Amino acid sequence: MQGLSKTGSDLPEVLVLEILSKLPVKSLTRFRCVCKPWSCSFQTPVFITKHHNYNLRNNNLNLLFKGFQGNTIDGLHYFYQLSTEKGQNFSAKQKFHIPYFGKGWNTLPVNGPCNGILCLNDYEDKVALWNPSTREFKILPQSSVQRPPSAYHTSFNDLGFGYDSQTDDYKVLRFVTSHFEEDSFNPNYQAELYSLRSDSWKEISTHGVFVCDGPLFNKYVNGFYYWQAAGDSGDLILSFDMVNEKFSTLSLPITLEHFYWHLLDFKGLLGVIYHPCEGTEKSFDLWVMNGSWTKQFTIESVPGVEWPLGFWKNGELFLESSDHQLVLFDPSTRELKNLGMHAEKDTMQITAYVESLVTINGRSEYEERIIHSASN
Structure with a gap:
């Protein structure tokens, strides 16, 4: 309590920190x-966990929309x-642009949150970690894993x-494919793992x-x-454990021809969502x-x-419409609401995340020249 007396508080230190753990990251x-x-306490594992768990219990979700134009x-x-x-109907509050990643439609998928x-x-x-709550950004080092010497092209695939x-x-964890001019039908496949603790790949x-996957949904579930x-x-x-x-x-729950299937974290469990490949009306089955x-x-x-792009708090489903707008479907009312966000076909992602004080040993967004601007 001695250190906290400078703030004029007569409350016990434990109670003060309990109250503070319920505040948003911006306030902290x-x-x-x-x-x-206070500054030291906010960086302890106990406080970071308490703060994150409070937001999880109360379903205090933030939404990040990624698009391409x-x-x-x-x-x-x-x-x-x-x-x-x-x-507020999911109106856009702030716009971000990350110059570190190049131009082109096939860049910058979002993996997570974790x-x-x-x-x-x-x-x-190019791989980076980002805490949008603390605005910390870390560019991962290049891998030192050896590639086959005769490979003429290396592609970095799903992550x-x-x-x-x-x-x-x-x-x-990412998959790497090396291609050979003399045998283009037999590429070499590797997997490599980065550790934040060691800041290296193996x-x-x-x-x-x-x-054969893409990060349409978050597929990290309870350590896997x-x-x-x-x-x-x-x-x-x-x-991968x-x-x-x-x-x-x-194995899959079922196999259906002419249906797409996607993996996702559904309320802390592994889920598979199916929907038809063709047609102007879609049905969705969740296992x-x-x-x-x-x-x-x-x-x-x-x-x-x-x-489908993701579920919201009460079972509503974010979807990409046929004209590439972000829409929200409420199964209980059958209402389909246009949220006014547009992106080029197959580039749209919606990410729901809980605020976190976890540090990633990176630099500030300002130092990495991440551009913030007011939404239009």
């Missing part, structure tokens, strides 16, 4: 200047922070991002399956990251793994939509 950032004990070569990706206040942290990457060896609770470490033995994959017997699910650093496989696969629900006949 300002309050670091109140006194040194322009042509496929010179177009730019951008982010909008959307308002989640009641009655404890409030996002992982961004392109397909040209997974998660947390190792045993070592308190954040890890990035090679991981692959499972011998082909990953999941990908859509293909093996000798057809489609399957590939998982962030603690043991081992791959394993899982959840909880010891075994169980169908959670079916949403029938939603007109004028292309893709």
Whole structure:
């Protein structure tokens, strides 16, 4: 209590910190200047966990919209922070642009969140971690994993991002393909793992399956990251244990022809959502793994939509419409609401995350020249 007396507070220190743990990150950032004990307390694992768990329990979600505008070569990706206040209809509050990542439609998918942290990457060896709450940004070092010397081209493919609770470490797993001029039909596949604690990459033995996935949804669930994959017997699910650093496989709940399927974190459980490839009306079936696969629900006949993008607090479903607008469908009322956000086809993502004080040993957004501007 001695250190806190400078603030004029007569409350016990434990109670003061309990109250502070319920405040948004923006307020806590300002309050670091109140006194040194507060500033130090905000950086302890106990306080960081307490603050994050409070937001999880109360479902205090933030929304980040990613889109793309322009042509496929010179177009730019951008982010909008959307308002989640009641009655504001997810209006855009602030716009972000990240110059570190180049131009072009196939760059900058968003992976995560994991404890409030996002992982961004392109397909040209650039990977970064980002805490949008604290505005900390970390560019990951280039991998030192050796590539086959005769390869003429290397592509960096699907990526997974998660947390190792045993070592308190954040890890990035990505797949790398090396191509050869003399044998273009037999590329070399590698997997490599980055550790934030060691700030380095290492090679991981692959499972011998082909990953064919993209980060439409967050697929990190309780220490495991999941990908859509293909093996000798057809489609399957590939998982990676962030603690043991081992791959394993899982069968799909059902196999349907002419249907897309996507993996996602649904309320802390692994889910698979199916929808038809064709048609002007879409239905959506959600299956959840909880010891075994169980169908959670079916949403029938939603007109004028292309893709599911994510679930909101009360089961509403964010979707990309046929004219590439962000829309929200409420299954209980059958209402389809246009949220006024547009992006080029297949470039739209919506990410719901809980605020976090977790540090990623990076630099401020200002130092990395991330551009903030008021929404139009």
